[in-house]
Amino acid sequence: MSAGACLAAMSSPAVKAPVAPRLYRGDMGVFIDGAPDVGAGGAPNLVLSFMYPRYSPDFRAVIRSVWKQRQSLDVLLSWQDDVAYSITLQQCISIRQELCADGFRPCEWMASKVYMPRDDAAGTLQIMEPTLAAFLSADCISRYCVGGELDLWNTYDSLQAITDAIAPRINGIGRTLAVHFSTNRADWRPDHPGSTFADYWNPNQGKLSALWFQADSEASDANLQAEMVPILERFAGNDGVVPDSGFGHPFDCHAVEISLQKMFDGGMDQAECDRRGRVELATPAQGGPAGMVSVMGSGNGQ
Numbered sequence: 001m002s003a004g005a006c007l008a009a010m011s012s013p014a015v016k017a018p019v020a021p022r023l024y025r026g027d028m029g030v031f032i033d034g035a036p037d038v039g040a041g042g043a044p045n046l047v048l049s050f051m052y053p054r055y056s057p058d059f060r061a062v063i064r065s066v067w068k069q070r071q072s073l074d075v076l077l078s079w080q081d082d083v084a085y086s087i088t089l090q091q092c093i094s095i096r097q098e099l100c101a102d103g104f105r106p107c108e109w110m111a112s113k114v115y116m117p118r119d120d121a122a123g124t125l126q127i128m129e130p131t132l133a134a135f136l137s138a139d140c141i142s143r144y145c146v147g148g149e150l151d152l153w154n155t156y157d158s159l160q161a162i163t164d165a166i167a168p169r170i171n172g173i174g175r176t177l178a179v180h181f182s183t184n185r186a187d188w189r190p191d192h193p194g195s196t197f198a199d200y201w202n203p204n205q206g207k208l209s210a211l212w213f214q215a216d217s218e219a220s221d222a223n224l225q226a227e228m229v230p231i232l233e234r235f236a237g238n239d240g241v242v243p244d245s246g247f248g249h250p251f252d253c254h255a256v257e258i259s260l261q262k263m264f265d266g267g268m269d270q271a272e273c274d275r276r277g278r279v280e281l282a283t284p285a286q287g288g289p290a291g292m293v294s295v296m297g298s299g300n301g302q
Contacts, residue, residue: 015140017096017100017140018100018103020176024143024254025073026107026256026298026299027049028048028050028256029049031047031270032047033045034062035047035055036059038054041264042263043263043264043266046264049076050077051081052099053077053082053091060098064102067104073103073105074105074107074142075106075107076107077109080111080115080116082095092131096135097140105142105143106142107141107142107143107145108135108144109147110128110132111128111148111162112148121159121161121162124158125162132166142175143176144175144177145178145180146162146163147180149182150180151181151182151188152182159188164207167206167207167208177208177209178209178211179211180211183214184215184216185214186231186253188200196239196240201234201235206246207246208245208251209247210252210254211231212256213253214256215257215258217259217261217268224280225279228295232285233288233293235251236286236292238288243288244290250291253296255281255295255299257300258273258299259272259276259277260300263300277298277300280295281295281297281298283295
């Protein structure tokens with residue numbers, strides 16, 4: 001079904017996005033019986049949250065019903081994937097307002113490794129600007145993320161320049177900004193000897209609120225938690241990391257991407273995906289100057 005057919009019947013009120021709590025609750029992927037093929041590939045019946053705009057209005061209602069049953073209110077979207085499917089900017093806004101009207105919290109990947117230029121902050125910002133301006137004006141996004149797997153297509157300097165440019169505008173309307181890196185990476189520090197986790201996060205105080213962590217979909221339960229522990233320790237204010245993100249709380253770690261690749265490949269069912277999400281959430285809290293810091297939500301199973 002074409003993007004035009006999917007969206008032709010949609011008429012969403014201009015509802016602003018709900019304010020996002022610190023706790024993230026979402027499903028990047030969820031199996032729904034009878035899900036039509038929208039060109040995403042992967043296992044049958046797997047609905048990827050960032051493919052939501054491609055479905056018909058009737059099936060979007062089915063998806064929202066499943067998400068509600070699972071209390072998965074944070075919906076990760078990607079406007080660049082929408083545009084690649086010939087969905088217009090106004091349709092992008094309307095689809096996000098549709099979610100807002102039904103109580104969901106749209107979360108946006110603002111930049112994609114697939115569509116953005118490599119190591120080019122100015123080029124990335126130029127491509128991003130019309131959409132960012134429109135989203136901010138409509139106030140239809142609850143959570144923003146600079147982009148996906150940012151370390152794979154940026155230098156430290158280009159990533160910091162993008163972050164510095166968009167953070168004041170996003171934070172200025174009371175929305176949050178996060179970063180997402182490749183598997184098991186929690187920072188993208190300066191490229192010089194002796195640079196540390198703190199060298200990345202401390203300059204982003206008052207800019208970033210959270211890390212959207214990507215776990216290894218093949219990791220054991222023990223390793224899932226072992227990757228989380230040093231992140232929580234540092235966000236608690238240890239190893240020279242500031243204990244306050246600049247927003248009255250520590251930097252938050254959201255285990256947003258845990259098992260998606262395995263689900264996509266057909267090697268993991270919903271029950272196992274959900275169980276692994278609970279393993280991440282059960283990582284022991286770590287203490288420091290910021291107090292006790294825990295994993296603040298999951299994007300693959302609750």
